[in-house]
Amino acid sequence: MAIGWEKEMLDVLGETQVLLDRESRDKLSKDYFWYSPVLDRQLKEKVADGIVVPLNEEDVAKALAFAYKHKLPVTVRGAGTGNYGQAVPLFGGIVLDLSKLDSIVEVGDGYARVQCGVRLGALEKHLREQGQELRIYPSTFMKATVGGFVCGGSGGIGSITWGNLWDGNVLEAVVMTMEEQPRRLVVTGPDLLNYIHNYGTNGIVTELKIPISSRNEWMQTVVQFDRFEDAMLFAEALSKDDSVRKRLVCPVEWPIPSYFLPIVKHLKEGAAAVLLETVDGTLDAIEAHAASHNGSVGHIISPSQYRKTIGLSDFSWNHTTLWGLKTDPTITYLQAGFSPVLFMEQIKLVKDTFGDEVLLHFEWARNGGVVTPNALPIVRFTTEERLYEIIEFFESNGIKIFDPHTWVLNDGGRGEFGxxxxxxxxNDPLGLLNPGKMNQQS
Known part of the structure; x- marks a missing residue:
């Protein structure tokens, strides 16, 4: 039986929007932090005191005002597909589950306005039916929400053409503040940088306007190489070839392709692979690039099968790690930025030093307009001490690490924090929004 603030919360918000049972609180206090054995140890016992499931912005404002009155921490949640504990309440309080704010408000020529709980997979389907499509999205897009991606992600499929979230891929955000009377802010321009990848620490994003592009027919191709070095040079050349429109350029060294069980029969044993999504009609260009780098096309999924069968993007970005975990639950991963100029030398250093302890997985993307080799290497995990020795080696050799084993925004090296x-x-004078996730600066 609910007592105290829990009973008052039920009276204010209604029984259908407040979940107090242990099963719901356990389930909705978790995200995919278990990709990291470090975070898994630290976060698996954390649980909210209550879950609030708003149906509209007015409900969000009521919940925030209630939490402010009772000085309750509020942790926002989309679909819970983040990997850094973004949606985990460190100090109890309320988890605000925004998955019911799922209306597509407006689709125009080149933009979509949506509530934060709209799933990216559903939005992509809707847009493609109208002759348009998403510009960028994560590999978890079938489950992930637009708000969760903007507030907890960075880039993904499509970033090779359109860049990351900070590269003009958010046009406007509606943000609710955490005050006695929450304010509704409409944020545009440079101030958007303060709310992208914010983990809900300085405001609750309820609605977003994002740019979209015209629909393309996408061919998916696996290009295979005996040497990973050739795979990387091919991927660089293709990434910089603007005559080939693309959504995905993902090189992985063997044995990573062996983890991709649904398509492994199409892959060459022992070969490095580059997973591609390119526009229909680009096969000749791909084959020419492959031939000049000692590679060959090994598998093709025609545009007619796009979204009708498992796609190559289901093995890219952090889904690569997920397939690895299904094979070997002791592995983990890093997020790294290699030099666009020195990446081949850096790859040699890493492989000479760590061998199969570190398996290389890259995602070519544009960062601020520059084509760069981003990496999500798989690491055979033994101890936290060893993991941070590897991180120190990477950084001492000019490889920037965006640490996925911390829930603190600043420590992870993501976003603009001043x-x-x-x-x-x-916006949060009492410090109640997702406390513990940001080391504040003066």
Whole structure:
């Protein structure tokens, strides 16, 4: 029986929107932090005191005002597909599950306005039926929400053409503040940088306007190489070839392709693979690039099968790690930025030092307009001490690590934090929004 603030919350918000049972609180206090054995140890016992499931912005405002009155921490949640504990309540309180704010408000020529709980997979389907499509999305797009991606992600499929979230891929955000009377802010322009990848620490994003592009017919191709070095040079050449429109350029060294069980029969034993999504009609260009780098096309999924069968993007970005975990639950991963100029030398250093302890997986993308080799290497995990020795080696050799084994925004090296801290002080004066996830700066 609910007592105290729990009973008052039921009276204010209604029984259908407040979940207090242990099963719901356990389930909705978790995300995919278990990709990291470090976070798994630290976060698996964390649980909210209550779950609030708003149906509209008015409900969000009521929940925030209630939590402010009772000084309850509020942790926002989309679909819970994040990997860094973004949606895990460190200090109990309320988890605000925004998955019911799922209306597509407006689709125009080149943009979509949606509530934060719209699933990216559903939005992509809707857009393609109208002759348009998403510009970027994560490999978890069938489950992930637009708000969860913008507030907890960075880039994904499509980033090879359109860049990351910070590269003009958010046009407007509606943000609710955490005050006695929550304010509704409409954020545009440079101030958007303070709310992208913010983990809900300085405001609750309820609605977004994002740019979209015209629909393309996508061919999927696996190009195979005896040497990973050739795979990387091919991937670089193709990534920089603007005559080939693309959504995905994902090189992986063997044995990573052996983890991809649904398509492994199409893959060459022992070969490095580059997973591609390119526009229909680009096969000749791909074969020419492959031949000049000692590779060959090994598997093709025609555009007619796009979204009708498992796609190559289901093995890319952090789905690569997921398939690895299904084979070997002791592995984990890193997120790394290699030099666009020195990446081949850096790859040699890593392989000479760590061998199969570190398996290389890259995602070519544009960062600020520059084509760069981003990496999500798979690491055979033994101890936390060893993991951070590997991280130190990477960084001492000019390979930037975006640490996926911390829930603290600043420590993970993601986003712009001076402005975020200022906005947190303005929008969350009691520090109740997802506390513990941001080290505030003056």
């Amino acid at each position: 402005g975020m801290s200022k906005r947190k002080r303005e």
